[in-house]
Amino acid sequence: MDIELRGITKRFGPVTANEDVNLSIRSGEVLGLLGENGAGKSTLMNVLCGLYSPTDGEILIDGVPATFDGPGDAIRAGIGMVHQHFMLVPVFTVTENVVLGVERTGRFDHLDLATARAQVHAINDQYGLHVDPDALVENLPVGVQQRVEIIKVLFRSADVLILDEPTAVLTPQEVDDFFQIIKALRDAGKALVFITHKLNEILEIADRISVIRNGRIVGEGLPKDLTRPQLAEMMVGRPVSFDVVKKPFAPGGTLLETRDLTVLRDTDEIAIDHLNLTVRSGEIVGIAGVQGNGQSALIEVLTGLRRATEGQVMFDGQDITRTSVRERHRLGIAHIPEDRQTVGLIKNFTVAENMVLDTYYDARFSRGPRVDWAQVNKVSAGFVRDFDIRTPSVFQAAGHLSGGNQQKLVVARELSRETKLLIAGQPTRGLDVGSIEYIHKRLIAARDEGDGVLIVSSELDEIMALSDRILVMFKGRIVAEYDANAGPVDKSAIGLAMAGAAA
């Protein structure tokens, strides 16, 4: 089955997510769709799978124009999508998730799960997926959940599979397995669309590549004709240097130290297991690891958002294991949270209010029980200017700023305090290249001024580019450590460690 997108345009109010996109998808072929964050990849595919209706343009299936009035139509037409954020019901079993929407029933609308279970087994066998049809999805690791998503699509006998950033949540080893599955699907005659912004992956798996920028297709070609720098330039719109400029490494004394730190998740499982690490001032420590290995819990316990069950956290020679979030802020720990837009700021609050969200109590901004709003507004206006945040006024609701400016607001707030240690979770997730450069510059500046910096990121490239020291976390422990200043670090070794090979 071949699909042709012609002149697709999609607007959300004033935002144009896709403009005049032409694309063809053919059976027995993997089409790689490359583009940076916010380029419009997901939107385009959501149009294709019927979730959005295009503002303009048409979709041809085997040369026949098709209109989708909802995802059901697209599914019936043989188009299935594995979404960037999984669309699985956690409390359902694999089989229930798979049949949802295309259930077979007996009398009185009775669900026939037995037949479905047999079909899941068959799909398992055909593509080597190994998924237990009766497992509850919430108990499955992400890698398996992804396979459930694929089974879902295959169960609907889709001929076209759209995979939106499927590798973002996988370890390098899981990626290899995953590519095997893709190849098996391709060889079975399916048409595949593989979305990513990772250059190596696309070069490895795609049969054909299209690059999308600002909602438009800006380049197409075959992998053998394209190089990494070329692709990067197409994607970003200008030559990209993959280098980072830092001052020579001159670490100071130990700033942060954990001793046998153990932390439980809300479910009583162990998230961090007797973990020991140190961060010195003037160094950037990067923590690599696949999501779900305790990185978020580590950040939470270091910033005081979660209690340690056992062990100690020392900061600047002081035991802060039981110290509150507020007190840690006062001691000089700054935190740029992973999920900045939802936990870093309050969308209905003004820019000024957000600017003092964790400093309003400080003598600069308050008089006794009262907040000195005049002072807050004045200082905020200064920060807005210094950090180049684009807003008409400090009274603008933060939610009305663009995504990038919201991020800058959080960074401005955290960096404008007196800090000794900067903890940043996924510091560049969801950012465009300009903002990424900006944030990287700021992080390095902090290190060069003598602050300790702890970065947790699932982007291995980012960790490798910034860190002085790289720690790999697996199942709540540090399983490997690399000194980046001692010479080049072997990326595949890190990958293996992330998958637990060193443990």
Next chain:
Amino acid sequence: FTACQVTDTGGIDDNSFNQTAWKGVEDAMADFAIDGRFLESQAETDYEANINSLIEGDCDIIITVGFLLGDATQKAARANPDQRFSIVDFAYEPAIPNVLGQVYSTDEAAFLAGYLAAGVSETKILGVFGGINIPPVTIFMDGFVRGVDHYNAQKGASVSVLGWDIDSREGLFTNNFESLDDGRAFAQNLYDEGADIVLPVAGPVGLGSAALADELGTDKLKIIGVDADLYFTDPQKSHVYLTSITKRMDATVRQVIETAMNDTFNGGVLVGSLENGGVDLASFHDLDSAVPQEMKAELDTIREGIIAGTIKVRP
């Protein structure tokens, strides 16, 4: 001339208490060609406000209905000495010059009802429950229990009454004058414990008990009505009422309005009793055949005894 009335929370259409009192105003409206108005109290907090809005509204007499309005009426009467008030079920001690209290020796009629019920009951167990534990309610229960005692003493029987302990003054109370559902549940409870005649002293709540009796059949459960003759005010369920203990608030209210109209109004107390017809036992209507002739004769004798003072309904 305008007569105004403030009801208690049961509502003007309760088929018993408030409705009987309002009937007095309606009768006066018909007989003397006057205006009548009423204001329903939704909650106890409305009493004072309601009385005040009637004071605003040029009423020649304001009749408040119910013991619970006693304090609010007193307050209003003190503040407005020129306004005439009358209150049902409350007597002030000492009397207030511009308030005429209407009280009833309900226990006299309830005594008869107790004697009757004790004689008619087959299970020899009777049930009674009240709305709120206040004198105008418990006076029914007192009279009823003493009537049963009288029967037991006379006949050497041992009929028992569930739901009211005359000495500890504790018993079954719904704590409201509104919930019909409570009326059904309380009657069911008493029926489960063997009672075959139930006396609900809670205004409209009793209609719920009547619904149960209707469903079970009068051979299993009979109801004794209060305030009005429920045979007439609750015509759909009329057959379940063995009798009613009537409290002729309609008559006293009409009478009070009349005194106010011809300027013979005086503060004080107006007492309704068996003697003056202010309270009485209604006829047996449909259940007449359930009451032996002998019992009817005995009731007549007791009635005369009470009026003559030879039978004491109060110790």
Next chain:
Amino acid sequence: MTDTSMNDLMKAKMIGRSEIEDLIIVPLFAIVAALILGALTMLATNVDLATIGLSYVALLKGSVGSLSAISETLTAAAPLILAGLGLALGFRAGLFNIGAEGQVLMGGMAAVITGFTFTDLPAAILMPMSLLAGALVGALYASIAGWLRVATGAHEVISTIMLNLIAYRLLDYMLRLPFIQKEGRADPISKSVPDAAELPRLLAFIDPNLRVHAGIFLVLVAVAVVYWLLFRSKLGFEFRASGENPQAARYAGMRSGLIIVLAMASAGALAGLAGANQVLGVLGRATPGFSAGIGFDAIAVALLGRSHPIGVLFAGLLFGALEAGGRQMQVDAGVSIDLIGIIQALIIVFIAAPLLVRAVFPWGFRKGSRQTEGGQ
């Protein structure tokens, strides 16, 4: 950037057309629509046009048409505003507290007990002390739900509903305790508070039937304090932050648990004051139904006032006026006061669903939502 651009950044936003629509036109339309629908309801129940007219005239007359009408309006509004302020405070802090009714009951009981226990104290001490007792006990009762939420995650909607039901039973129980029950009565009713504990009636010198009492000063003070607390104080900033986005508040180092308990306690204190206001200013003692649904009506008042102290003030006055006017309506036109309940509910429907008002009265608004939303 220059200094002038700094000043631009700090220039407060002008009130735009869309704010005016939200703050004035929507509520106005809501009231008009509710009155029209109320009239239709009357028509549907066989009330003739003349009586409908008469009843709306009576509504106006009974709410603002005379000194005594205004007095009644203020008397009815005071507890609604007090409890409404408490609820608004809770809503701002992200707590949907249905428990004002129970807090009113507990606060009122505390005020009564304090009042009749310390009869020897002079008014200058006894009255504030009784009010304080009401506020304190209301706060304590409310903080149970707050604490449960913090310690166990129990949702406050359910726990406050349960606490209301518990409060009713507790009240019935307490009113029969020999030490509380009025002498010589067997029904649940408390002793009366002495004059020294009562909130004095303000206009009794003109006419003893004018019930408006010193509680309205309490209301004004409460409005000002809540305004200051919410929008000027550090604590209020924390309330609002954790109400808007509890996660972000926690990340910013605010102690969410403490904030929830404090917010619940403040809400309970205000509801407790509403109870104290009733027993000390209006009733003089406690009876089983003395709360008369204030706690539930106050939910509506807080929603109508959009959880803003000034909004709550006006919403409470509106509800008070409707209540006072409704009584007049029943006296003059014979239309049941229950109509007021319908009108109140309809007003809130229209206010809480602006999309609906726009659908019903499209001509009241600028065309197209794009302009209003993408304005700045």
Next chain:
Amino acid sequence: MTAVPAPRIEPGKTRHARITGGILIGLAILTAVVFAPDGTGIATFRLSRPTDALVLPNLVVPAVPFIYAAAAVLAFLGARQFLRGGTRWTSLSMGIGLAVAVAAFLVWATTGKAFSLTGMLQATMVRAVPIALGGLAGVLSERVAVVNIAIEGMLLAGAFTGALVGSLLGGMGGLAAAVAIGGLFGFILAALVVTYRMDQIIAGVVINLLVLGLTSYVSSQVFQEYRYLNNAPVFRAVKVPLLGDIPILGPMFFQQNIFVYGALIMVGVATYYLFHTRMGLRARAVGEHPRAADTLGINVYRTRYINVTLAGMVAGFGGAWFTLGSVGRFDEGMTGGRGYIGLAAMIFGRWHPVGALAAALVFGFADSLQQKLALLQTPIPSEFLAMAPYVATIIVVAGLVGRARPPAADGKPYVKE
């Protein structure tokens, strides 16, 4: 890397079992100390009425031995929980323990007296009906993630319409109208929250206010004058042949009116619907992860409309119980907060129809128990007994008996695109 010692962590489940154990032991002590009566009293429970087909002898319980035995059982259960911390049996032990404690309490209260146990259980079922139906309505709408505070209003609307239409067209007509009006308010709730995106709790509160206002208004404005409009026939109890003659259970389950049978059937049907049908699977998916359902071609809005309307119909049926199933006459605000208790029953019952029914029976039991105790004149104030189920609800919601998990998207509006 050096070997690390196994973590000394007390997992939540053990902690939970300890707490349960502690409570049980506390109950044991309470039972032994407070309830153990001083004499050699006998508690008599009447099991059947003289009119029953199968007349059972009275259940006569010697109080002192029984209460000490109960205390012993409680102590055993508690000690076992405390020491073993058996995770699987924690809830069961708690349930058995509470039942034993209640039995001991009953024996204590009845010592030297007698009451009809069968009557109490029959009343339990009757009192549970509106709560169970309210809870079921809650389950149906919260399973599609619409919080339904409006159950109270729907019950009231059902009660009112049942009385009005029942008076004109007879019981069946009234019942049908009550179901329809409940469905209408369900539909209105769905429209307000789904289409007009009103806050779900506000929408519920508003519907409650509106229904209260409308029904009170009409009843005082119209019913007062036209009495015949508020005088509906009551559905009588129908005894199921044979089953109705089973001692104790017969009167409880098989000598009841159509509302009891209806509630039992609806709970069964709803369980089948939610967990064994295609529609139910889709409904639950919409409640857990609406976006996922949407991407699979399930119409989230329509599913919500349908289920919330169904919930309204169930509540409307439950509302008719107040008039057509009980007293035949509507009375202002006669549902008296039973809708809110239904909501609690839903949570108590963990968003499961059978759970909601079980929880409703607990509330119904407490209700009928309280009435019996008022007759028995126990030293414990009846108000405290009346409070007991509410306190129990708080304890349950607070997670002592294990944290219930609502549908993941509960209360959240779903915005397409």
